[in-house]
Amino acid sequence: MVIRLGTIQAARFAVRAAVLFDDPQGLAVDADGRVYVADRGNAVIRRIGRDGAVTTLAGSPGQPGTRDGQGPDARFSGLRGLAARTIRYLGGTLYVLDGHGVRAISLPGGTVTTVAGQVQTPGFRDLDPVEPGDQALDLPCLRDPVGIRSFGGLLYLADRGNHAVRRLDLVRGTLHTLAGDPGEPETRWGLLRDGIPGPLDPRFAALGSPTGLACGTDGAATSLVVCAGRTLGEICDRRHLRDRAFVEELWCFPARPGATCTAGFRVLTTGRQGVTARPIHYSVDFLDPDGRLAERREGRGDSLGTCTVEGAFTARGQGAVVLRCVTDQGVAAGAALDVPVH
Numbered sequence: 001m002v003i004r005l006g007t008i009q010a011a012r013f014a015v016r017a018a019v020l021f022d023d024p025q026g027l028a029v030d031a032d033g034r035v036y037v038a039d040r041g042n043a044v045i046r047r048i049g050r051d052g053a054v055t056t057l058a059g060s061p062g063q064p065g066t067r068d069g070q071g072p073d074a075r076f077s078g079l080r081g082l083a084a085r086t087i088r089y090l091g092g093t094l095y096v097l098d099g100h101g102v103r104a105i106s107l108p109g110g111t112v113t114t115v116a117g118q119v120q121t122p123g124f125r126d127l128d129p130v131e132p133g134d135q136a137l138d139l140p141c142l143r144d145p146v147g148i149r150s151f152g153g154l155l156y157l158a159d160r161g162n163h164a165v166r167r168l169d170l171v172r173g174t175l176h177t178l179a180g181d182p183g184e185p186e187t188r189w190g191l192l193r194d195g196i197p198g199p200l201d202p203r204f205a206a207l208g209s210p211t212g213l214a215c216g217t218d219g220a221a222t223s224l225v226v227c228a229g230r231t232l233g234e235i236c237d238r239r240h241l242r243d244r245a246f247v248e249e250l251w252c253f254p255a256r257p258g259a260t261c262t263a264g265f266r267v268l269t270t271g272r273q274g275v276t277a278r279p280i281h282y283s284v285d286f287l288d289p290d291g292r293l294a295e296r297r298e299g300r301g302d303s304l305g306t307c308t309v310e311g312a313f314t315a316r317g318q319g320a321v322v323l324r325c326v327t328d329q330g331v332a333a334g335a336a337l338d339v340p341v342h
Contacts, residue, residue: 038082057094059075095155097145166178282307287319
């Protein structure tokens with residue numbers, strides 16, 4: 001659909017008559033009051049100056065693609081949302097959702113680079129590199145993201161195809177799932193799953209095809225309002241103030257099919273006061289060599305102490321024990337251990 005815009009009077013600018021857009025999808029405003037438009041049908045990013053003049057910042061009209069480059073040499077194939085991170089008079093970066101990836105456009109220059117995901121290849125994975133180059137952000141990790149917000153040095157993404165809200169930290173090179181899972185398209189409110197690997201369980205929030213995001217802060221946490229289906233929900237990301245939890249140890253005695261075996265683990269929690277003891281709620285899955293759930297054990301304990309649970313496998317081979325735990329502060333941690341089943 002092609003829309004012809006007439007003169008639009010606004011507080012700080014007016015778009016000139018006879019400017020053409022084709023299926024515009026996203027809008028963003030920089031610190032100097034310029035407006036940017038993701039002109040999806042034309043496969044370009046447009047810029048509207050404070051005087052209403054419209055120019056093409058990046059891409060070439062009618063020439064879709066995935067190429068990074070300078071201004072008209074860049075190519076886009078499935079433009080969606082926009083988010084600007086700029087400083088007045090100094091420029092900054094415009095972040096663009098394109099297909100299954102996130103692109104960055106330097107301002108005011110217009111140089112386009114792909115910073116996360118692959119534009120034409122969908123996927124789902126969290127990325128938390130231990131060493132430089134591990135699990136790089138150029139792996140397939142997003143599926144049809146449509147909403148994006150820049151806040152506090154981070155990018156929050158409504159990853160519609162994966163039924164999830166993701167947090168992208170370009171400085172650390174990490175991508176975490178805050179809520180949702182591609183295998184659970186319903187909407188269910190609960191705890192954040194930040195840092196928890198593997199499938200979702202009922203303690204954690206699920207989101208059905210999230211589309212829109214809005215950000216705010218109360219000074220202690222980032223608050224995200226999410227559109228998911230016919231509902232609105234709030235995600236409170238207290239990453240700066242909450243405790244940190246991690247699994248210090250996870251072990252399991254050698255197991256035999258049908259016989260009870262014991263798994264043990266120890267979780268540490270740290271905060272501003274150092275190592276602290278917290279109540280934890282845990283679940284331990286005993287997975288058969290084919291990945292199916294043999295038994296699940298749930299319970300409560302305390303961090304700093306050693307917890308033990310009993311379970312069984314049903315088949316020989318390389319099974320696994322998967323631990324997930326959440327503290328009373330809503331901080332999640334998880335770990336997995338391969339177990340030989342003789």
